[in-house]
Amino acid sequence: MPELPEVETVRAGLAPALTNAVVTAVDVLDARSFKRHPGGVEDFKATIIGSKILAVVRRGKFLWMPLELPANRSGDYKLAMVGHLGMSGQMLLRTPGFADDKLTRVIIQARTADGQIVEMRFVDQRLFGSLAIDELVPTKDGMPGGYSNGIGETATGQSAWWLNLIPASAAHITRDPLDVNFDEKAVLTRFKTKNSGIKRVLLDQQTLSGIGNIYADESLWRSQLHYDQPAASLSTAKAKELLEHVREILAKAVTEGGTSFDEQYKNVNGESGYFAVSLNAYGMTGMPCKRCGTEIKRENWMNRGSHFCPKCQKLKI
Template identity: 45%
Template sequence: MPELPEVEVVRRGLSAHVLGRTIEHVDVAHGRAVRRHVAGPSDFADSLVKAVFTDARRRGKYLWLPLDDGVRAVVGHLGMSGQLLVQPAAVPDETHLRIRFVFADGDPQLRFVDQRTFGGLAVAELGPGGVPVPIAHIAPDPLDPAFDDEAFRLALGRRRTGVKRALLDQSLISGVGNIYADEALWRAKLHYARATETLRRPDVARLLAAVREVMGAALAQGGTSFDSLYVNVNGESGYFDRSLDAYGQEGRSCRRCGTPIRRDPFMNRSSYTCPRCQPRPRHARW
């Protein structure tokens, strides 16, 4: 569930609470949470002792905390249910606590909690632009000044797929997941199965504007939450879910035209559309 706005909320929290602090030790309670750290759980923990987090960065749904050696970072992805929490040591361990960072200056600890274990952390080398090597294939996100609208439009023209699949492809545009894809498509009045190569310049411009608008609005409300699995570093949920126009709104009236929102199976998940504002194209691709 955490998509760009939720991850950005977490990044800001980390920036406020863990920068400049020296790591005293690290506990890995569940090996799966560091499965992307190739050298293994004990190497993950050992290699971080005495290191200092110097920054908190993000690209799409990935977060990373560069270290004071200037060449490495702790890279993280929240997956479906990952949480990075700042907690005093006295707070009992969460049921799904996976990784704990204890700092030399005492409270608070940094805890990675993850029920479904799709998320995880790893130590990685930094590459060009200070981006960790393992996420070099992730495209800039639409809120990044490095995002190239025209390059994105041209890439869509070369693709032979549906526009929602393209939006979810993190190597084309990062940070968009199922929720914000449906919201942006609703705002842009595009059906998810619209073939990417048929999108005209104004369609792509409208789509990117919609993505940026909905993410900006969500960020202003602290992100989206459904079941409090997603929270900021203080354990608080955002409330953008109250503002959703399409995602999860099956049967509710479209805010623009009153037609009931429809749910379709899509990639073993769901897509929500207004059948009137977002008519299915003749030559659908998905």
């Protein structure tokens, strides 16, 4: 499941090829990938073909590409293509004619800054992912919308027009823990208002973003917290420790290129990530806990699985 490290790996892979590339064609193999685009397939094509991609930006699990529209229809529009990988989305970079990738839903062809033609193939088995064009709006805190290479400065040192903007459809997503403008105080305060279990809160993208089932389980294992421990019951010190572990785990996973647990996550070259070898809880059902040797348990929780050590992650009332 693509979470922050996987999405960042994709972003970092796309950015060098697509920054300043101009979209030349869009091939839609499955219109359902556009269910988040209100205007439908034709409107998407009409807007993006001929537009220049100015950057590839990420906040949490959301990706977007600010667009420079052709001169004849620029107007006042500040638009971006927004992509979400959902459960099983991939964005592969291929050259035209490269062997077909199974389950490709959309192919966006572009001419790169140095004149090469590339294809961004959007592959998505479960169709929870999506592509859309959306309006960019100012961020709530006035800081950059998300992470991108070169922090959006032009050659003259001025900020790019899109820097402090975010797609309207992602504006409610809070900053992720690797964002330089991550507001830890606000997150700690919010924890104190939440009676839900800490895992539910970690997965709430409106509290902090980028964490999914894998990194939630890993962070809780590391912090020796039970998934149902009420968030408000954590001391500030414990909550800070948890956030520190979240940051360390996410950062390490980014350097490993993310976690490939099955065929559903690949980088832009179709390669798997290496973080799976570092997992201590997720997917380790029946294996000995690396801290105490007790068998890792998996419990059904919120329509998914929760992996934890029953000995070192006890619920404390």
